[in-house]
Amino acid sequence: LDPLVKTMLSGDRRALARLMTYVDNRHENLMDIMKDVYVRTGRALRVGVTGPPGAGKSTLVDKLITSFRKQGKTVGVVAVDPSSPFTGGAILGDRIRMVEHAQDDGVFIRSLGSRGSHGGLSRATRDIVTLMDAFGFDVVLIETVGVGQTELDVMNVAHITSVVLVPESGDTIQTMKAGLMEIADLFIVNKADREGADRIFMELQVMVEMFSEGRDVPVLKTQAVKNIGIDEVVQAIQNLSAATRQTAVKEGLLKEEVLDLVSGEICAQVAQQSVDGGSLAALFQDLNTNHRNPYVTAGEILGRLSWK
Amino acid sequence: LDPLVKTMLSGDRRALARLMTYVDNRHENLMDIMKDVYVRTGRALRVGVTGPPGAGKSTLVDKLITSFRKQGKTVGVVAVDPSSPFTGGAILGDRIRMVEHAQDDGVFIRSLGSRGSHGGLSRATRDIVTLMDAFGFDVVLIETVGVGQTELDVMNVAHITSVVLVPESGDTIQTMKAGLMEIADLFIVNKADREGADRIFMELQVMVEMFSEGRDVPVLKTQAVKNIGIDEVVQAIQNLSAATRQTAVKEGLLKEEVLDLVSGEICAQVAQQSVDGGSLAALFQDLNTNHRNPYVTAGEILGRLSWK
Numbered sequence: 001l002d003p004l005v006k007t008m009l010s011g012d013r014r015a016l017a018r019l020m021t022y023v024d025n026r027h028e029n030l031m032d033i034m035k036d037v038y039v040r041t042g043r044a045l046r047v048g049v050t051g052p053p054g055a056g057k058s059t060l061v062d063k064l065i066t067s068f069r070k071q072g073k074t075v076g077v078v079a080v081d082p083s084s085p086f087t088g089g090a091i092l093g094d095r096i097r098m099v100e101h102a103q104d105d106g107v108f109i110r111s112l113g114s115r116g117s118h119g120g121l122s123r124a125t126r127d128i129v130t131l132m133d134a135f136g137f138d139v140v141l142i143e144t145v146g147v148g149q150t151e152l153d154v155m156n157v158a159h160i161t162s163v164v165l166v167p168e169s170g171d172t173i174q175t176m177k178a179g180l181m182e183i184a185d186l187f188i189v190n191k192a193d194r195e196g197a198d199r200i201f202m203e204l205q206v207m208v209e210m211f212s213e214g215r216d217v218p219v220l221k222t223q224a225v226k227n228i229g230i231d232e233v234v235q236a237i238q239n240l241s242a243a244t245r246q247t248a249v250k251e252g253l254l255k256e257e258v259l260d261l262v263s264g265e266i267c268a269q270v271a272q273q274s275v276d277g278g279s280l281a282a283l284f285q286d287l288n289t290n291h292r293n294p295y296v297t298a299g300e301i302l303g304r305l306s307w308k
Numbered sequence: 309l310d311p312l313v314k315t316m317l318s319g320d321r322r323a324l325a326r327l328m329t330y331v332d333n334r335h336e337n338l339m340d341i342m343k344d345v346y347v348r349t350g351r352a353l354r355v356g357v358t359g360p361p362g363a364g365k366s367t368l369v370d371k372l373i374t375s376f377r378k379q380g381k382t383v384g385v386v387a388v389d390p391s392s393p394f395t396g397g398a399i400l401g402d403r404i405r406m407v408e409h410a411q412d413d414g415v416f417i418r419s420l421g422s423r424g425s426h427g428g429l430s431r432a433t434r435d436i437v438t439l440m441d442a443f444g445f446d447v448v449l450i451e452t453v454g455v456g457q458t459e460l461d462v463m464n465v466a467h468i469t470s471v472v473l474v475p476e477s478g479d480t481i482q483t484m485k486a487g488l489m490e491i492a493d494l495f496i497v498n499k500a501d502r503e504g505a506d507r508i509f510m511e512l513q514v515m516v517e518m519f520s521e522g523r524d525v526p527v528l529k530t531q532a533v534k535n536i537g538i539d540e541v542v543q544a545i546q547n548l549s550a551a552t553r554q555t556a557v558k559e560g561l562l563k564e565e566v567l568d569l570v571s572g573e574i575c576a577q578v579a580q581q582s583v584d585g586g587s588l589a590a591l592f593q594d595l596n597t598n599h600r601n602p603y604v605t606a607g608e609i610l611g612r613l614s615w616k
């Protein structure tokens with residue numbers, strides 16, 4: 001076992017943070033390290049929190065942390081913002097939250113920003129969640145900024161996915177369109193004191209009844225800023241966890257993870273070899289100055305890769 | 309030249325449609341075919357239309373088609389919905405539009421739904437746009453459903469990206485957060501007769517002034533359902549096109565395209581070999597029934613790939 005992994009598994013937060021920078025920098029031994037770390041996972045309850053921008057997810061997550069902490073549970077948080085160019089370090093919202101929980105050794109918050117395309121972000125999210133799980137956090141909260149495909153991909157790593165909406169979220173028909181119904185284990189109507197809250201609450205209940213296919217998908221109201229309804233959300237998550245966790249790690253998802261890892265690694269190798277002096281540098285030079293035809297360059301690169 | 313490509317280039321719509329099913333099914337000769345098709349591209353003006361769900365993008369695109377047609381321009385439309393499981397065929401909104409433009413040989417509409425992760429959707433979008441461009445459409449409109457990372461990736465294929473917002477789109481600060489400012493060449497405030505339209509219009513103008521870094525980013529108002537402001541949008545697009553097209557195909561984007569193509573192809577090869585009887589079937593069997601550790605399987609697959 002890598003000494004740093006050993007130190008991390010013994011409960012050293014600084015070792016955990018250092019391993020997270022390995023994920024950021026795609027350390028050359030990352031695959032081997034994660035292979036060992038992965039074996040230690042399986043304890044943490046992984047809870048996704050997604051929903052449209054402006055739904056108050058950050059505030060809600062903040063209150064969920066406090067509620068879980070009241071129960072004595074330790075909490076890791078991964079805040080994923082596919083649109084943010086910031087990598088690794090804390091983005092604004094997390095700085096604020098970090099101040100609040102800075103003195104609490106039972107909380108660890110980590111932000112992840114854009115990693116380009118090619119599954120980089122969902123891969124990094126998986127790695128960070130794996131590290132937090134192995135470290136021993138009882139709960140890992142995965143918060144995303146939006147409801148796009150990348151955010152939905154990221155949610156694959158969660159056992160339970162909660163979707164946060166607000167009265168302004170618009171017709172629930174749009175919610176369905178965004179594919180949220182299929183991934184939601186729990187709906188939360190936040191800012192529930194606002195006009196229209198009852199309407200969206202009822203619409204969601206009807207929708208859940210029609211489309212949940214026998215699953216129990218609770219719909220709850222919260223006012224996160226006033227700490228109203230938070231303990232009920234935690235309770236609902238814990239009730240769900242027993243029922244849904246077993247089915248969470250599906251065969252299809254494992255295969256997706258493998259494909260993520262393989263394609264991410266191949267892209268990294270190609271990118272690495274495309275810089276000046278690399279074995280693919282001439283191909284990319286030719287692409288940019290001569291034919292400008294990506295299909296030609298891709299074909300040539302694929303021609304250099306062979307299966308043993 | 310492939311006979312089907314020849315027929316397509318001669319203006320045969322059925323050949324165009326058949327080549328699009330090659331994209332859907334990832335035909336084994338697709339890379340070679342696209343290599344040849346790509347050479348014939350470069351004429352079409354590629355216009356992206358993105359924005360949050362409910363902004364009225366479909367209606368707007370419908371009216372833009374009509375406005376371009378009044379000028380005698382032919383129009384191809386790619387409607388991209390990352391959350392829709394429908395592939396290839398028309399989704400509901402497009403069926404309606406297709407009826408309207410069904411008798412018009414100068415219009416071709418194609419929907420693209422979810423293609424799993426690993427850049428499948430942005431790759432398919434590129435291929436379809438490439439086909440439409442080579443076929444000879446004067447304008448290719450690329451419409452997306454949301455504003456997530458996948459949708460932003462898809463916009464890489466456009467020369468000009470228009471972002472559609474409505475008064476209900478919420479604080480413009482959220483717009484910035486979603487990374488739209490960096491990709492927008494043009495903002496459209498649709499449903500401009502609604503309350504709050506003036507406020508978001510002014511906010512966008514301030515934002516553009518502060519963050520556009522010298523680019524001319526017009527902000528326009530429309531009421532698409534009443535056909536108000538549409539011709540002005542078309543005019544603005546045409547004014548922009550001269551200025552922005554040259555810079556559109558940047559070196560970085562070409563490299564991204566290559567990486568998309570390479571990783572997509574490798575994933576397809578892995579997926580193909582993972583089925584019963586394939587050379588990787590035993591590895592995936594072992595993953596699902598024994599270790600359940602994706603890092604181990606990925607490591608083994610990568611060990612079988614070598615660079616010539």
